[in-house]
Amino acid sequence: MNPPTIKAMVQAVPRSLGSYGPVLAEIELALQSPQCSLTTIGDAIQKDPDLTARLLRLANSPFFGFANRLSTVAEAVSLLGIQQIQDMIVASSVLEQFKGVPDNLVNKESFWRHSLAVGITARLLAMERRLPKPDKFFVAGLLHDVGRLVLFSQAGDWAQKVFTCYQSEKILLREAEKKVLGYDHQQIAAELLQSWSYPAALVQAVAFHHTPNSSLSKMDAAVVHIADHLVNAMGIGSSGEQYVSPLDDKAWAVLGLDTEILGRLVENVDEQILAVEEAFLKK
Amino acid sequence: MVVAREVKNLDGMLLAPSGCELSERQIGILQAWGVEEIDVEASAEVAQAHDPLAQLPPEVLAQITADLRTRFWKPDDFGPVPAEIFKLMLLRQARRALQPKP
Numbered sequence: 001m002n003p004p005t006i007k008a009m010v011q012a013v014p015r016s017l018g019s020y021g022p023v024l025a026e027i028e029l030a031l032q033s034p035q036c037s038l039t040t041i042g043d044a045i046q047k048d049p050d051l052t053a054r055l056l057r058l059a060n061s062p063f064f065g066f067a068n069r070l071s072t073v074a075e076a077v078s079l080l081g082i083q084q085i086q087d088m089i090v091a092s093s094v095l096e097q098f099k100g101v102p103d104n105l106v107n108k109e110s111f112w113r114h115s116l117a118v119g120i121t122a123r124l125l126a127m128e129r130r131l132p133k134p135d136k137f138f139v140a141g142l143l144h145d146v147g148r149l150v151l152f153s154q155a156g157d158w159a160q161k162v163f164t165c166y167q168s169e170k171i172l173l174r175e176a177e178k179k180v181l182g183y184d185h186q187q188i189a190a191e192l193l194q195s196w197s198y199p200a201a202l203v204q205a206v207a208f209h210h211t212p213n214s215s216l217s218k219m220d221a222a223v224v225h226i227a228d229h230l231v232n233a234m235g236i237g238s239s240g241e242q243y244v245s246p247l248d249d250k251a252w253a254v255l256g257l258d259t260e261i262l263g264r265l266v267e268n269v270d271e272q273i274l275a276v277e278e279a280f281l282k283k
Numbered sequence: 284m285v286v287a288r289e290v291k292n293l294d295g296m297l298l299a300p301s302g303c304e305l306s307e308r309q310i311g312i313l314q315a316w317g318v319e320e321i322d323v324e325a326s327a328e329v330a331q332a333h334d335p336l337a338q339l340p341p342e343v344l345a346q347i348t349a350d351l352r353t354r355f356w357k358p359d360d361f362g363p364v365p366a367e368i369f370k371l372m373l374l375r376q377a378r379r380a381l382q383p384k385p
Contacts, residue, residue, distance in 0.1 A: 130295075172356060229365075229368070230368065233354075233355070233368050233369070233371075233372050234372065234375070235354065242354070243354065243355065243356040244354055244355045244356060245356055246356055246357065246360075246365070247362070247364060247365045247368070249362040249363070249364055249365075252364045258289075259363075259364060259367045260288060260289070260301065262367060262368060262371055263371055266371055266375065
């Protein structure tokens with residue numbers, strides 16, 4: 001039997017934003033109005049108490065590091081910006097979308113801890129490198145292994161075959177994917193994010209996070225590649241791969257940072273991960 | 284005193300490179316830019332006393348190193364950056380091993 005095609009798997013993923021869909025739709029609608037204000041956006045968000053609590057938890061966490069405590073959603077929206085709020089809501093909805101992934105294939109909590117940590121690290125690297133819009137790297141890091149979730153949720157039997165090959169042949173999980181399926185989780189993610197009309201640079205960053213030099217957006221892919229390597233080295237969660245996969249020295253050169261920053265970066269990730277986990281994962 | 288970590292202003296201009304001996308003139312420049320504190324290298328005795336690798340019993344350090352190596356893919360083929368990351372992770376693990384258990 002042949003493995004499923006990437007297209008078939010991606011088409012089977014429901015395109016819904018879960019329970020946050022109505023809030024996002026209301027924000028979109030509000031933004032189209034010339035009378036739109038921060039209060040309008042804040043009011044839309046506050047209709048969802050769960051989202052409001054998560055947003056305020058995150059806004060007051062070391063992730064943003066505001067000196068004063070933010071007590072209202074309108075304050076959070078004005079300081080974080082509407083784009084960032086939308087990104088965070090979409091990211092939360094992706095987490096929700098894949099909650100049906102079978103537990104025998106991956107420890108979901110561990111998977112999300114890994115994804116959040118890569119998001120945090122990618123954002124910190126982008127800030128260190130003074131790249132524009134560092135928050136988009138949080139989303140790219142968070143979604144970097146979403147291709148695996150598509151595989152686990154849509155083709156569990158084939159995912160099992162991949163793990164059997166991975167364990168018996170003692171190769172990297174991505175190599176096992178290629179051997180068994182003929183493609184890897186990067187290619188699945190690329191197809192999914194393209195079909196969801198994500199920005200091209202974000203798709204490139206996710207689609208080439210193991211092979212950043214092949215990306216059309218080398219810098220974006222290098223940031224996610226290095227973040228993934230660091231988080232694996234730190235042992236924060238796992239998306240199924242048990243090894244710290246190789247780091248491409250060329251990607252580090254593309255970033256142009258001094259290795260001196262690594263110590264501080266690791267400390268910041270350790271500091272931020274607990275707060276961000278609290279905001280995204282805890283009910 | 285030797286500068287441990289390079290100092291830059293908000294525009295990224297280098298005010299003091301790492302490894303340089305701090306002179307009175309440089310201290311004046313840093314003060315003029317409003318720099319209130321910088322990292323300087325510790326003396327050999329202080330560094331030894333604060334080095335977590337030096338504080339661990341050799342057999343514990345060997346075990347931590349071996350455990351860490353099993354997690355990395357082909358640790359003998361490291362380039363300079365992965366080697367630096369491995370060193371950092373070893374320090375992180377050593378610090379954790381030295382922390383009192385709750």
